[in-house]
Amino acid sequence: MVTVSEAEKIISAHLMSYGEEVICLEDAVGRVLAEDLVADRDLPPFNRATVDGIAIQTASVKNNNSLYAVCGIQAAGVAPLKVFSENHCIEIMTGAAVDPIFDAVIRYEDCVIEDGSARLLPDLEVKPGMNIHYRGKDKQQGEILAEKNRVLTPALIGLAASTGQARLRVKKLPRIVVISTGDEMVPLTEVPTAYQLRRSNGIVVKSCLAKYKIHPQLMHLNDELEQVRTALTECLQQYDVLIITGGVSMGKFDFIPQVLSELGVQKQFHKVRQRPGKPFWFGSFKDARQQASELRHPVSKLIFALPGNPVSVFMCLNRYFLPWLQASLGLSEPGYEYAVLNSDILFKPALQYFAQVKLKVNNTGVVEATPLTTNGSGDFSNLMYADAFMELPGDRADGRFKKGECFKVWRF
Numbered sequence: 001m002v003t004v005s006e007a008e009k010i011i012s013a014h015l016m017s018y019g020e021e022v023i024c025l026e027d028a029v030g031r032v033l034a035e036d037l038v039a040d041r042d043l044p045p046f047n048r049a050t051v052d053g054i055a056i057q058t059a060s061v062k063n064n065n066s067l068y069a070v071c072g073i074q075a076a077g078v079a080p081l082k083v084f085s086e087n088h089c090i091e092i093m094t095g096a097a098v099d100p101i102f103d104a105v106i107r108y109e110d111c112v113i114e115d116g117s118a119r120l121l122p123d124l125e126v127k128p129g130m131n132i133h134y135r136g137k138d139k140q141q142g143e144i145l146a147e148k149n150r151v152l153t154p155a156l157i158g159l160a161a162s163t164g165q166a167r168l169r170v171k172k173l174p175r176i177v178v179i180s181t182g183d184e185m186v187p188l189t190e191v192p193t194a195y196q197l198r199r200s201n202g203i204v205v206k207s208c209l210a211k212y213k214i215h216p217q218l219m220h221l222n223d224e225l226e227q228v229r230t231a232l233t234e235c236l237q238q239y240d241v242l243i244i245t246g247g248v249s250m251g252k253f254d255f256i257p258q259v260l261s262e263l264g265v266q267k268q269f270h271k272v273r274q275r276p277g278k279p280f281w282f283g284s285f286k287d288a289r290q291q292a293s294e295l296r297h298p299v300s301k302l303i304f305a306l307p308g309n310p311v312s313v314f315m316c317l318n319r320y321f322l323p324w325l326q327a328s329l330g331l332s333e334p335g336y337e338y339a340v341l342n343s344d345i346l347f348k349p350a351l352q353y354f355a356q357v358k359l360k361v362n363n364t365g366v367v368e369a370t371p372l373t374t375n376g377s378g379d380f381s382n383l384m385y386a387d388a389f390m391e392l393p394g395d396r397a398d399g400r401f402k403k404g405e406c407f408k409v410w411r412f
C-alpha cells in the first residue's frame with residue numbers, strides 16, 4: 001500500500017505526450033493550444049474612435065476657438081479623412097480610423113451641430129487623446145498574444161479569430177476507454193432485478209472528460225474471466241488510457257488486477273492509504289510494437305483501475321486522473337486550493353480521508369468548508385451537494401480535525 005503522496009508521485013512520473021494536430025477554430029474551445037498565438041498586426045491596427053462624434057485638434061480648443069466647420073463624415077472601415085485647418089472637423093463613427101491630424105474625438109452629446117458647424121458645449125473639458133484608442137496600444141505586431149499550453153477559452157478564441165487563425169495547432173488528446181465492471185450492473189435501459197443496480201460510473205467518468213473535449217468509448221464487462229481477458233487485450237492495443245471502474249478489490253470476482261498482470265501490464269501500485277478509493281490500482285503497459293518504436297508515439301499505455309464504489313471513482317478521477325491529464329496536456333499547475341473547516345470532523349482509521357465538503361466564501365473573504373454527512377463511498381446521493389473533497393492528513397493519532405483548521409481541497 002502506498003501513501004497518497006507516493007501515489008501522486010508515481011502517477012506524475014508517467015506524464016505522456018500524445019502529439020499535436022491542427023483543428024478548426026470553431027471546434028477549439030476546451031482544447032489546449034500547442035503554439036504561441038502571435039499578433040499578425042498591431043492591436044488596434046489603426047487609431048480608432050471609441051465614440052460617435054466629431055474629430056478635432058485640441059490645440060484649437062486651447063485657442064478658445066470651439067466652433068468647427070464640419071468637412072465630412074468618416075465611417076468605420078474606410079481610409080481616414082483629413083482636414084486642412086484647425087477650425088475644421090469631421091463627424092466620425094465608433095470604430096472608424098482617426099487621421100493622425102486629430103487628437104480627440106468629442107461625443108455628439110458634448111457638442112451641437114447646426115448649419116454645417118459644430119460647437120463644443122461650454123466648459124467642456126477636452127484632453128489630447130480623448131476617445132481615441134491608439135494603434136498598437138493593446139499589442140504590437142509580432143507580440144505573443146497567448147503562450148502555448150493554455151486552454152482555449154472563448155476569450156482566447158476571440159483573440160485567435162482577430163488574428164485570422166481559422167485553424168489552430170492544439171495538443172492531441174489520448175484515446176480513452178472507460179470500462180465499468182460487475183455482473184450486478186445493468187444498462188439504464190433495463191429494469192434491474194431486486195438485487196441489481198443501474199450502471200452509473202461509466203457515464204460519470206465520461207461526463208467529467210467532456211470538459212476536456214475527450215469523448216471516451218464506454219464499455220461494460222461482466223465478471224467473467226475470459227471476457228475480461230479478451231476485452232482488456234483488445235483495449236490495450238486500441239487505446240492510450242484505460243479507466244476501469246470496479247473489480248479491483250479482494251472479491252472472488254475481482255479479476256482486473258490478475259488479468260492486467262497476466263497481459264504484461266506493469267503494476268505501479270495497488271492500494272492507497274486513503275478513503276475512499278483504497279483499492280486503487282495503477283499500471284503501465286508497452287506492447288512489442290511500442291517497444292520497437294514503430295508507432296507514432298512510443299508512449300506507455302496507462303491503466304487507472306478505480307475502486308467501483310461511485311464516490312471512490314469520483315474522488316480518484318478528480319484527485320489523480322484529471323491532474324495527470326492536465327499535466328500531460330502541458331497545462332501549467334493550477335496551484336492548490338485550501339479551505340478552512342467550519343465544523344469538527346472525526347475520522348479514526350489510519351488513512352488519508354477525503355471528506356465531501358460544501359465551499360463558501362464567508363464575509364471576511366475566507367473559503368469555508370462545511371463537511372457533508374454521508375454514508376460512505378457507496379453513497380453518491382450527496383455528491384451533487386458537495387463542491388470539493390477536502391484532503392485530511394492520515395497521521396493524526398486521535399483522528400480529530402478541528403473547526404478553524406485549514407486543509408487542501410480538490411474542487412470538482
Ligand SMILES: Nc1nc2c(c(=O)[nH]1)N[C@H]1C(S)=C(S)[C@@H](COP(=O)(O)OP(=O)(O)OC[C@H]3O[C@@H](n4cnc5c(N)ncnc54)[C@H](O)[C@@H]3O)O[C@H]1N2
Binds near residue numbers: 250279310
Ligand atoms: N475484503 C475486502 N473487501 C473490500 C475492501 C478491502 O480492502 N478488503 N475494500 C473495499 C473498498 S474500500 C472498496 S472501494 C470496494 C471496491 O471494490 P471493487 O473495486 O472491486 O468494486 P466492486 O466490488 O466491483 O463495486 C463496489 C461497489 O460499487 C458498485 N458499482 C460498481 N460498478 C458500478 C457502476 N458502474 N455504477 C454504479 N455502481 C457501481 C457495486 O455494485 C458495489 O456496490 O471494495 C471493498 N471491499
Ligand code: MOO
Binds near residue numbers: 278312
Ligand atoms: O475506500 Mo472504499 O474506496 O470506497 O470504501
